Amino acid sequence: MTLTVQTDPGSGAPAGDAPQTDDATAPRRPSLSPSRAADFKTCPLLYRFRTIDRLPERKSLAAVRGTLVHSVLERLYDLPAAQRTVEAAQELLEPAWAELRVEPGVAELFAVAQEDGAETSPSAPESVEAWLLSAGKLVEKYFTLEDPTRIQPHGREELVEVTLPDGLRLRGFVDRLDVAPNGALRVVDYKTGAVPREAFEGKALFQMKFYALVLWRTRGVVAAQLKLLYLKDGDALTYAPDEDELLRFERTLIAIWAAIERAVATGDFRPNKSRLCDWCDHQAVCPAWGGTPPPFPVKAAAAAGWPTLPIVEVG
Ligand code: SF4
Numbered sequence: 001m002t003l004t005v006q007t008d009p010g011s012g013a014p015a016g017d018a019p020q021t022d023d024a025t026a027p028r029r030p031s032l033s034p035s036r037a038a039d040f041k042t043c044p045l046l047y048r049f050r051t052i053d054r055l056p057e058r059k060s061l062a063a064v065r066g067t068l069v070h071s072v073l074e075r076l077y078d079l080p081a082a083q084r085t086v087e088a089a090q091e092l093l094e095p096a097w098a099e100l101r102v103e104p105g106v107a108e109l110f111a112v113a114q115e116d117g118a119e120t121s122p123s124a125p126e127s128v129e130a131w132l133l134s135a136g137k138l139v140e141k142y143f144t145l146e147d148p149t150r151i152q153p154h155g156r157e158e159l160v161e162v163t164l165p166d167g168l169r170l171r172g173f174v175d176r177l178d179v180a181p182n183g184a185l186r187v188v189d190y191k192t193g194a195v196p197r198e199a200f201e202g203k204a205l206f207q208m209k210f211y212a213l214v215l216w217r218t219r220g221v222v223a224a225q226l227k228l229l230y231l232k233d234g235d236a237l238t239y240a241p242d243e244d245e246l247l248r249f250e251r252t253l254i255a256i257w258a259a260i261e262r263a264v265a266t267g268d269f270r271p272n273k274s275r276l277c278d279w280c281d282h283q284a285v286c287p288a289w290g291g292t293p294p295p296f297p298v299k300a301a302a303a304a305g306w307p308t309l310p311i312v313e314v315g
Contacts, residue, residue, distance in 0.1 A: 031161070031169035032215065033301050034207035042276055045293070047260065048269035049282045051264045052301050053294060057281040059105045060116040061131060066192040069138045069231065070175065076148055077176075083248055084148040089139045093132060096137045138192050138231040145229050155181040160214045164250070172183045174211050176275045184224040187211050195230045195237070195302055204228050207237060209249045264306050267296045 005238035030051075040047040049055045072092045076084050101107060110128055142148075154177045176188040187208060208226035216222050228237040241249075263269045271288035272298060283289040 017123055029169055031171045032253065032257055033170075033172045034210040035172075037210070037253060038203055038206060040256055040260055042274070043272040043280075044259075044263055044269040045105050045271040045286060045288075046280060046282065048296075049285070049293075050262070050306070052264070052306075053297050054137075055282060055285075056298070059109050061109060062193070063139070064100065064106055064109065065131065065135050068093070068096055068100055068135050069192050070190055071100070072135075072158075073142060073175075074137050077151075077153050077156055078299045079147045081152070084142055089142070090136055093139065097132060097135075141231045141234045142190070142229065145231075151178060153177065160211055160213045161220065162217045164217070164254070166254060168254060170206075170210065170214050170253065172211060172214065177215075180224075183221060185215060185219070185221055186225045186227060187215070187223050188227045188229065191228055191230045192232060193230070194232045194276055195235045204237070208239065208252070209246065213246045213253070214250055216243070216246050217250075264301065 010081065030167050036047060036051050039050055050057070072089055075092045075096065076089050079088055110131070155174065156176050158174045158177050159171065160174055160177075161169065163169045174187055175190050178186040178188065180186070189204070189208060189211075191204065205226070205228075208228065212223045212226055222241060222243055224240060226239045226241060271286050273288040277283060277286075277289070280286070283291065285291040287293065
């Protein structure tokens with residue numbers, strides 16, 4: 001298994017968002033994931049920088065910790081049910097970390113954090129050991145929310161994807177999918193940050209509704225429960241969508257995609273200055289912060305399968 005750092009504000013572009021193909025010979029086709037849809041809603045220019053320009057972004061200690069904890073919880077379910085104990089989960093940290101620390105940019109992250117004394121906050125851990133301990137605490141907290149000896153997941157880190165009748169391709173990775181004997185679906189997502197304030201709760205639900213829509217369109221079953229597990233606070237948020245809501249949500253995604261296509265066709269990706277800019281790696285090339293974006297990468301966009309591209313004058 002290859003570990004890839006998960007996406008959060010400020011982390012790198014994730015798998016599932018880049019244009020993908022089902023096989024090597026199929027024409028490339030852009031797709032939409034929950035995080036990239038959220039990017040466009042937050043700031044169209046951020047979407048462009050991440051998805052089309054694919055500008056590099058710094059990893060963050062928080063994002064790498066999230067990847068590590070997700071990996072441990074995924075591996076936990078490889079063990080026979082009776083062996084899924086807190087101790088066994090803690091023992092999974094080391095091998096998962098051994099894989100993750102060789103990823104580009106991860107070792108450097110600790111060098112910077114230790115040099116600076118902290119990454120972004122004075123309370124940030126300063127050593128790998130302290131950081132690993134903080135990951136271990138999140139793993140331990142998981143056991144206060146669920147009893148893994150009583151759960152047999154149907155899927156873990158499961159790719160879910162569908163192409164809607166109008167051609168929009170949706171794809172994403174579900175942390176865990178449970179299927180009850182009666183066929184009822186439960187979608188579970190692990191969050192390693194704190195429970196969001198109300199304003200940000202919508203973003204987490206947006207992601208879960210996205211998965212529920214794809215599952216509904218591929219399996220014909222509306223998920224009985226969408227469950228977000230907040231490991232930092234030891235809290236859970238559950239939600240039961242219905243068909244009407246998923247239909248409305250589908251229309252929302254189609255509208256977002258139409259807006260993205262318009263922006264690609266015109267090259268007009270507007271910046272949307274907000275307090276989320278504090279976590280954006282691209283202020284230096286953002287007009288909202290006095291910067292100049294690089295020229296629209298026409299060739300990269302064409303190679304990624306965008307059918308209509310802005311006319312760029314070459315002087
Ligand atoms: S700095 Fe703010 S406005 Fe500029 S691209 Fe980033 S999120 Fe958008």
